[in-house]
Amino acid sequence: MKKIDSEKRQIKLALGALGVVFGDIGTSPLYAMKACFSGHHAIPLNPANVLGVLSLIIWSLLIVICLKYVTFVMAADNEGEGGIFALYELVCTKSKCRSLSFMLIAAMIGGALLYGDGVITPAISVLSAVEGLDVATTAAHAYTTHISCAILLGLFAFQSSGTDRIGKLFGPVMLVWFSLTGVYGFLAASHNPEVLQAFSPYYAVRFFADNGLAGCMVLGAVVLCVTGGEALFADMGHFGRKPITVSWYLVALPSLLLNYLGQGAILTARPETIINPFFSLFPKYLMLPMVGLATLAAIIASQAIISGAFSLTAQAVHLGFIPRIRIVQTSEDNPGQVYVRSVNWIMAVLCILLVILFKGSEHLAGAYGIAITGTMVITTYLFWFYLRERKWPVFAAAVLTGFFAVFDIGFFVVNFTKISGGGWFPIALAGIISYAMYVWIWGRARMRENLRLRGLEVRDLESEIEKYMLAKVPGEAVFMTASDFVPHAFLQHLRNNRVVHEKLVFLRVRTSSEPFLDPHKRIVVKNIDKNIWWLTVNYGFMEKPNLSLALVQSWNQIGISSADSYFYVGQVLFRFNENNNRSRFRRRLFIKLNAVAEEPLNYLKIPAEKVITIGTSVLV
Numbered sequence: 001m002k003k004i005d006s007e008k009r010q011i012k013l014a015l016g017a018l019g020v021v022f023g024d025i026g027t028s029p030l031y032a033m034k035a036c037f038s039g040h041h042a043i044p045l046n047p048a049n050v051l052g053v054l055s056l057i058i059w060s061l062l063i064v065i066c067l068k069y070v071t072f073v074m075a076a077d078n079e080g081e082g083g084i085f086a087l088y089e090l091v092c093t094k095s096k097c098r099s100l101s102f103m104l105i106a107a108m109i110g111g112a113l114l115y116g117d118g119v120i121t122p123a124i125s126v127l128s129a130v131e132g133l134d135v136a137t138t139a140a141h142a143y144t145t146h147i148s149c150a151i152l153l154g155l156f157a158f159q160s161s162g163t164d165r166i167g168k169l170f171g172p173v174m175l176v177w178f179s180l181t182g183v184y185g186f187l188a189a190s191h192n193p194e195v196l197q198a199f200s201p202y203y204a205v206r207f208f209a210d211n212g213l214a215g216c217m218v219l220g221a222v223v224l225c226v227t228g229g230e231a232l233f234a235d236m237g238h239f240g241r242k243p244i245t246v247s248w249y250l251v252a253l254p255s256l257l258l259n260y261l262g263q264g265a266i267l268t269a270r271p272e273t274i275i276n277p278f279f280s281l282f283p284k285y286l287m288l289p290m291v292g293l294a295t296l297a298a299i300i301a302s303q304a305i306i307s308g309a310f311s312l313t314a315q316a317v318h319l320g321f322i323p324r325i326r327i328v329q330t331s332e333d334n335p336g337q338v339y340v341r342s343v344n345w346i347m348a349v350l351c352i353l354l355v356i357l358f359k360g361s362e363h364l365a366g367a368y369g370i371a372i373t374g375t376m377v378i379t380t381y382l383f384w385f386y387l388r389e390r391k392w393p394v395f396a397a398a399v400l401t402g403f404f405a406v407f408d409i410g411f412f413v414v415n416f417t418k419i420s421g422g423g424w425f426p427i428a429l430a431g432i433i434s435y436a437m438y439v440w441i442w443g444r445a446r447m448r449e450n451l452r453l454r455g456l457e458v459r460d461l462e463s464e465i466e467k468y469m470l471a472k473v474p475g476e477a478v479f480m481t482a483s484d485f486v487p488h489a490f491l492q493h494l495r496n497n498r499v500v501h502e503k504l505v506f507l508r509v510r511t512s513s514e515p516f517l518d519p520h521k522r523i524v525v526k527n528i529d530k531n532i533w534w535l536t537v538n539y540g541f542m543e544k545p546n547l548s549l550a551l552v553q554s555w556n557q558i559g560i561s562s563a564d565s566y567f568y569v570g571q572v573l574f575r576f577n578e579n580n581n582r583s584r585f586r587r588r589l590f591i592k593l594n595a596v597a598e599e600p601l602n603y604l605k606i607p608a609e610k611v612i613t614i615g616t617s618v619l620v
Helices: 002-020 032-038 047-075 084-091 102-130 141-157 163-190 193-199 202-217 219-226 229-234 241-269 271-275 284-318 341-358 370-389 394-421 424-453 458-468 488-497 547-553 584-596
Strands: 471-481 499-511 523-529 532-539 565-575 611-619
Touching (some): 002 163, 002 241, 002 284, 032 047, 032 219, 032 241, 032 271, 047 193, 047 229, 047 241, 047 370, 047 394, 084 102, 084 284, 084 370, 102 141, 102 284, 102 341, 102 370, 102 424, 141 284, 141 341, 163 193, 163 241, 219 394, 229 284, 229 370, 370 394, 370 424, 394 424, 424 565, 424 584, 424 611, 458 523, 471 488, 488 499, 488 565, 488 611, 499 547, 565 584
Parallel strands (some): 471 565, 499 532, 565 611
Antiparallel strands (some): 523 532
16 A cells, blocks of 8 residues: 555656656747757758757757766755755765865856746746747737736746645646647658658767858757756755656657657758747647647746755755745645745746846847856766765766766857857856855854854853852753854853853754754754753754754753743844955945844744844954
């Protein structure tokens, strides 16, 4: 019975993965082939070039998605969690890696670029689908922007429902989408079976030989067929590796290959269909229904990268890359499914602004590609360290990552030619986000160093208490600390009030390099002195702390409960040092970022009525 239930759950997860993970890559046929022959670096439309482009698309799917992501990169999960920050945490667990090393900077840039892709993907996907109305009627052309903005607004408003509910709703829709696009692609290809020659890499090589530099530039459009690859990895925590792999090989990949072959066949037979080769595959009576289905699929396409952005944000908060912000768990069964309201609506505003600014998918395609190819390059870079951590021989690791890098760097370099055509947008956005992450990490390091220099070692605690204490007061007190030093809140309390509680607990929360920890190994208690304990509570970087529950779990060891205790929380008050003229903008930005951070009592699940805040002033 348990095996049957497990299989049913895997099927449900696989269907949900179709609706969330594969929306992005599943809708790439809407614009990828068209962009090769009518985009920024269009090449002449002839049978030889069609075969060459088809071969490039087929082998890009097989190597970048099947081999790199599904076979290798997704195996580098961090206890089920995927994404560039999870990979960074997996290969960089030593304290020296926490500094602003090149690896950390690369991870920050890669994550920031994924946010850029998260803004562009919904805009171009929805615009492309709505533009399909032009094939059936020109009446809606003037309202393309308005319709797209309305759809995007509805999509982002629906995000609070949670990935599980969205997957259940979108999964069947994407199953219909993949089925229809695959079937009609097969029908078109069956009328021109010569397109099957594209499975031979010879035609890809000949394409470059025939077209030279112009052929290389087409890679900027070919990459559109694999832009959902990074989302597969980022969304792994939502569904798991197995359901994603099953959905890919059984449904998504066959459908994509058949559809691209069908588009190639119809372009060879009727070159005039380049206006919109995807919709030209379908009979006229299916045109409007397919436009409607394409619009739904495009909305779903956005879901993959939006869900990935939420997971990325949760990881960034726990790793200390950005300030604490409110993160909502949307599933009791799968802790990796989260919703981040602030990120959701910032992305919504930016998506709508992009649609208004660029107006058409052909213009927006110029902005598409740089962000995701940059993330792909950085993922390959971090994957090299993962292989070395797993004791792969240097030669084998270099050959594998070098092979992936040939594709990633090729796509990335070619996409840089799109900067003037809109590629500046994701670079600018990623630059802003990366700099904000850098400032936050830098500022927190400065703060910790400042407090460390003013701190008190635990071994000196007894003499400090003897020096200042006038009386012991009844009750239990829990003092929060972020380091191995005596909490500053306790020192302030002791030196000013001259009293000590009968029972004292110094509580530190640590974030592990693993996403989830065994609850039985969560709590470590150390007795410092009579009725004084040091309590360390460990959480995985995807877990939500709950200190009230932690005290209940440690009752047998320290005899203190959250119901009878008060939590003393040290609040660091940052003051701008007007006498310091260095890095003025950076310091002001850090103070602003700290001001928007979520209150510790909300984040740590501490009862508000039991919290006493003691301030510590720090100059920055």
